Amino acid sequence: KQEVTQIPAALSVPEGENLVLNCSFTDSAIYNLQWFRQDPGKGLTSLLLIQSSQREQTSGRLNASLDKSSGRSTLYIAASQPGDSATYLCAVDSGNTPLVFGKGTRLSVIA
Amino acid sequence: DVKVTQSSRYLVKRTGEKVFLECVQDMDHENMFWYRQDPGLGLRLIYFSYDVKMKEKGDIPEGYSVSREKKERFSLILESASTNQTSMYLCASSLVGQPQHFGDGTRLSIL
Numbered sequence: 485k486q487e488v489t490q491i492p493a494a495l496s497v498p499e500g501e502n503l504v505l506n507c508s509f510t511d512s513a514i515y516n517l518q519w520f521r522q523d524p525g526k527g528l529t530s531l532l533l534i535q536s537s538q539r540e541q542t543s544g545r546l547n548a549s550l551d552k553s554s555g556r557s558t559l560y561i562a563a564s565q566p567g568d569s570a571t572y573l574c575a576v577d578s579g580n581t582p583l584v585f586g587k588g589t590r591l592s593v594i595a
Numbered sequence: 596d597v598k599v600t601q602s603s604r605y606l607v608k609r610t611g612e613k614v615f616l617e618c619v620q621d622m623d624h625e626n627m628f629w630y631r632q633d634p635g636l637g638l639r640l641i642y643f644s645y646d647v648k649m650k651e652k653g654d655i656p657e658g659y660s661v662s663r664e665k666k667e668r669f670s671l672i673l674e675s676a677s678t679n680q681t682s683m684y685l686c687a688s689s690l691v692g693q694p695q696h697f698g699d700g701t702r703l704s705i706l
Contacts, residue, residue, distance in 0.1 A: 518695075533693075577692070583695065585638045
Protein backbone atom coordinates (compact mmCIF):
# COMPACT_ATOMS: atom_id res chain seq x y z
CA LYS A 485 0.00 0.00 0.00
CA GLN A 486 1.37 3.40 -0.98
CA GLU A 487 2.50 5.61 1.88
CA VAL A 488 3.54 9.24 1.57
CA THR A 489 5.70 11.00 4.15
CA GLN A 490 6.55 14.68 4.45
CA ILE A 491 9.39 15.87 6.62
CA PRO A 492 9.57 18.21 8.44
CA ALA A 493 6.06 18.64 9.76
CA ALA A 494 6.72 22.34 10.32
CA LEU A 495 9.31 24.83 9.11
CA SER A 496 9.98 28.46 9.95
CA VAL A 497 12.28 30.61 7.80
CA PRO A 498 13.09 34.32 7.46
CA GLU A 499 11.77 36.17 4.45
CA GLY A 500 13.96 35.95 1.35
CA GLU A 501 15.37 32.50 2.02
CA ASN A 502 15.26 29.73 -0.55
CA LEU A 503 13.81 26.55 0.91
CA VAL A 504 13.10 22.93 0.09
CA LEU A 505 10.16 20.81 1.19
CA ASN A 506 10.51 17.05 1.04
CA CYS A 507 8.11 14.28 0.09
CA SER A 508 8.85 10.55 -0.01
CA PHE A 509 6.71 7.65 -1.18
CA THR A 510 7.07 3.89 -0.77
CA ASP A 511 5.90 2.52 -4.14
CA SER A 512 7.69 3.92 -7.19
CA ALA A 513 4.99 2.72 -9.63
CA ILE A 514 3.26 6.08 -9.82
CA TYR A 515 1.28 7.88 -12.52
CA ASN A 516 2.00 11.38 -11.28
CA LEU A 517 2.81 13.38 -8.16
CA GLN A 518 1.02 16.57 -7.16
CA TRP A 519 1.86 19.42 -4.81
CA PHE A 520 -0.90 21.39 -3.12
CA ARG A 521 -1.08 24.45 -0.90
CA GLN A 522 -3.61 24.87 1.90
CA ASP A 523 -4.28 28.13 3.73
CA PRO A 524 -5.79 27.93 7.24
CA GLY A 525 -9.47 26.99 7.17
CA LYS A 526 -9.51 26.62 3.40
CA GLY A 527 -9.46 23.91 0.78
CA LEU A 528 -6.42 22.77 -1.18
CA THR A 529 -5.06 24.59 -4.20
CA SER A 530 -3.11 22.66 -6.83
CA LEU A 531 0.40 24.06 -7.38
CA LEU A 532 2.24 21.63 -9.63
CA LEU A 533 1.69 18.22 -11.19
CA ILE A 534 4.64 16.12 -12.33
CA GLN A 535 3.97 13.19 -14.63
CA SER A 536 5.93 10.00 -13.93
CA SER A 537 7.97 10.55 -17.13
CA GLN A 538 9.03 14.05 -16.06
CA ARG A 539 11.88 15.12 -13.79
CA GLU A 540 10.62 18.56 -12.81
CA GLN A 541 7.97 21.24 -13.21
CA THR A 542 8.25 24.96 -12.64
CA SER A 543 5.71 27.66 -11.90
CA GLY A 544 7.04 31.10 -11.02
CA ARG A 545 9.16 30.82 -7.87
CA LEU A 546 8.18 27.17 -7.38
CA ASN A 547 10.08 24.20 -8.76
CA ALA A 548 9.09 20.59 -8.09
CA SER A 549 11.36 17.67 -8.86
CA LEU A 550 10.64 13.97 -9.01
CA ASP A 551 12.99 11.01 -8.59
CA LYS A 552 10.80 7.96 -9.03
CA SER A 553 13.54 5.40 -8.47
CA SER A 554 14.35 6.77 -5.03
CA GLY A 555 10.73 7.55 -4.19
CA ARG A 556 11.33 11.24 -3.58
CA SER A 557 10.04 14.62 -4.62
CA THR A 558 11.08 18.09 -3.54
CA LEU A 559 9.33 21.44 -3.75
CA TYR A 560 11.78 24.32 -4.02
CA ILE A 561 10.54 27.80 -3.15
CA ALA A 562 12.82 30.65 -4.18
CA ALA A 563 13.02 33.98 -2.36
CA SER A 564 10.32 33.11 0.14
CA GLN A 565 7.72 35.72 1.13
CA PRO A 566 5.31 35.97 4.09
CA GLY A 567 2.49 35.23 1.64
CA ASP A 568 4.01 31.78 1.09
CA SER A 569 3.06 30.83 4.65
CA ALA A 570 0.70 27.87 4.38
CA THR A 571 0.65 24.09 4.63
CA TYR A 572 2.09 22.28 1.62
CA LEU A 573 0.91 18.77 0.81
CA CYS A 574 2.15 16.28 -1.70
CA ALA A 575 -0.01 13.52 -3.13
CA VAL A 576 0.76 10.48 -5.25
CA ASP A 577 -1.47 9.20 -8.04
CA SER A 578 -0.83 5.50 -8.70
CA GLY A 579 -3.23 5.34 -11.63
CA ASN A 580 -6.18 3.19 -10.68
CA THR A 581 -6.59 4.32 -7.09
CA PRO A 582 -7.36 7.66 -5.48
CA LEU A 583 -4.60 10.06 -4.49
CA VAL A 584 -2.57 9.23 -1.41
CA PHE A 585 -1.69 12.37 0.55
CA GLY A 586 1.13 13.16 2.92
CA LYS A 587 0.26 14.97 6.15
CA GLY A 588 1.87 18.17 4.95
CA THR A 589 4.58 20.61 5.97
CA ARG A 590 3.41 23.78 7.72
CA LEU A 591 5.57 26.66 6.48
CA SER A 592 5.94 30.00 8.24
CA VAL A 593 7.87 32.77 6.50
CA ILE A 594 8.81 35.49 8.98
CA ALA A 595 9.05 39.08 7.78
CA ASP B 596 -11.57 28.38 -13.74
CA VAL B 597 -12.92 25.28 -12.10
CA LYS B 598 -15.31 25.95 -9.27
CA VAL B 599 -16.14 23.42 -6.60
CA THR B 600 -18.82 24.72 -4.28
CA GLN B 601 -19.67 23.25 -0.90
CA SER B 602 -23.07 24.26 0.40
CA SER B 603 -22.01 25.42 3.86
CA ARG B 604 -18.77 26.78 5.34
CA TYR B 605 -19.87 26.10 8.92
CA LEU B 606 -22.53 23.72 10.20
CA VAL B 607 -23.63 22.77 13.69
CA LYS B 608 -25.81 19.70 14.22
CA ARG B 609 -26.97 17.53 17.09
CA THR B 610 -26.03 13.92 17.85
CA GLY B 611 -28.33 11.50 16.03
CA GLU B 612 -29.38 13.93 13.31
CA LYS B 613 -29.15 13.00 9.63
CA VAL B 614 -26.75 15.46 8.01
CA PHE B 615 -26.36 16.27 4.32
CA LEU B 616 -23.24 17.92 2.91
CA GLU B 617 -23.56 19.04 -0.70
CA CYS B 618 -20.85 19.57 -3.29
CA VAL B 619 -21.27 20.91 -6.82
CA GLN B 620 -18.66 21.29 -9.56
CA ASP B 621 -19.08 23.20 -12.80
CA MET B 622 -16.46 21.59 -15.09
CA ASP B 623 -18.06 18.29 -16.12
CA HIS B 624 -15.51 16.29 -14.11
CA GLU B 625 -16.04 12.54 -13.94
CA ASN B 626 -14.33 12.08 -10.59
CA MET B 627 -15.56 13.44 -7.29
CA PHE B 628 -14.24 12.84 -3.78
CA TRP B 629 -15.13 13.42 -0.15
CA TYR B 630 -12.39 13.76 2.49
CA ARG B 631 -12.26 14.64 6.12
CA GLN B 632 -9.31 16.45 7.63
CA ASP B 633 -8.34 16.26 11.29
CA PRO B 634 -5.28 17.64 13.09
CA GLY B 635 -2.48 15.09 13.14
CA LEU B 636 -4.35 12.66 10.89
CA GLY B 637 -4.19 14.56 7.62
CA LEU B 638 -6.65 14.07 4.79
CA ARG B 639 -8.59 10.82 4.83
CA LEU B 640 -10.75 9.65 1.95
CA ILE B 641 -14.34 8.80 2.85
CA TYR B 642 -15.97 8.00 -0.50
CA PHE B 643 -15.33 8.70 -4.16
CA SER B 644 -17.18 8.41 -7.43
CA TYR B 645 -15.91 7.92 -10.97
CA ASP B 646 -19.25 8.48 -12.68
CA VAL B 647 -22.91 9.19 -12.11
CA LYS B 648 -24.57 6.67 -9.81
CA MET B 649 -21.22 5.05 -9.09
CA LYS B 650 -19.57 5.13 -5.67
CA GLU B 651 -16.56 3.52 -4.07
CA LYS B 652 -15.58 3.30 -0.42
CA GLY B 653 -12.48 5.12 0.66
CA ASP B 654 -10.43 4.54 3.78
CA ILE B 655 -13.03 5.53 6.37
CA PRO B 656 -16.59 5.00 5.03
CA GLU B 657 -18.18 3.84 8.27
CA GLY B 658 -21.05 6.07 9.38
CA TYR B 659 -21.27 7.80 5.99
CA SER B 660 -23.04 7.28 2.69
CA VAL B 661 -23.00 9.20 -0.59
CA SER B 662 -25.25 10.00 -3.50
CA ARG B 663 -24.39 10.97 -7.06
CA GLU B 664 -27.58 11.30 -9.07
CA LYS B 665 -26.16 13.97 -11.40
CA LYS B 666 -22.62 14.34 -12.70
CA GLU B 667 -22.07 17.76 -11.14
CA ARG B 668 -23.33 16.96 -7.63
CA PHE B 669 -21.89 14.63 -4.99
CA SER B 670 -23.59 14.50 -1.61
CA LEU B 671 -22.16 13.16 1.63
CA ILE B 672 -24.68 11.86 4.18
CA LEU B 673 -24.09 11.27 7.87
CA GLU B 674 -26.83 8.77 8.66
CA SER B 675 -26.86 9.40 12.42
CA ALA B 676 -24.35 12.08 13.37
CA SER B 677 -21.98 11.39 16.25
CA THR B 678 -19.51 13.65 18.05
CA ASN B 679 -16.53 11.83 16.51
CA GLN B 680 -17.70 13.08 13.12
CA THR B 681 -16.88 16.65 14.09
CA SER B 682 -14.32 17.60 11.47
CA MET B 683 -13.44 19.63 8.39
CA TYR B 684 -15.00 18.04 5.29
CA LEU B 685 -13.48 18.68 1.89
CA CYS B 686 -14.94 17.88 -1.51
CA ALA B 687 -12.84 17.61 -4.69
CA SER B 688 -13.34 16.88 -8.36
CA SER B 689 -11.07 16.04 -11.27
CA LEU B 690 -10.67 14.66 -14.74
CA VAL B 691 -8.76 11.39 -14.99
CA GLY B 692 -5.03 12.00 -14.44
CA GLN B 693 -5.51 15.70 -13.81
CA PRO B 694 -5.14 17.71 -10.59
CA GLN B 695 -7.97 17.58 -8.10
CA HIS B 696 -9.83 20.84 -7.49
CA PHE B 697 -11.05 21.39 -3.97
CA GLY B 698 -13.92 23.31 -2.42
CA ASP B 699 -13.35 25.60 0.56
CA GLY B 700 -14.51 22.96 3.01
CA THR B 701 -17.32 22.60 5.54
CA ARG B 702 -16.41 22.81 9.20
CA LEU B 703 -18.97 20.52 10.85
CA SER B 704 -19.55 20.43 14.59
CA ILE B 705 -21.70 17.72 16.15
CA LEU B 706 -22.94 18.59 19.63
